[in-house]
Amino acid sequence: MSKICLCCGKEINENTTMSWHKECLYKFFGTYSFPDVSVLESEIEKLAIQDINKNFSITGV
Numbered sequence: 001m002s003k004i005c006l007c008c009g010k011e012i013n014e015n016t017t018m019s020w021h022k023e024c025l026y027k028f029f030g031t032y033s034f035p036d037v038s039v040l041e042s043e044i045e046k047l048a049i050q051d052i053n054k055n056f057s058i059t060g061v
């Protein structure tokens with residue numbers, strides 16, 4: 001079963017236990033080693049919050 005990269009949403013064909021492409025990981029965190037899970041989760045939360053705020057400001061309701 002192929003995994004979907006959490007960063008770009010494309011399939012990961014690499015033999016890895018991570019749910020990120022190495023390239024995406026590097027682009028996002030500037031490192032090829034997976035950061036601490038709590039750091040990662042807070043980063044994703046931040047991004048999600050930014051997206052929500054963006055959507056709110058666009059709709060303006």
Ligand SMILES: [Zn+2]
Pocket residue numbers: 005006007008009010020021024
């Ligand atoms: Zn990716």
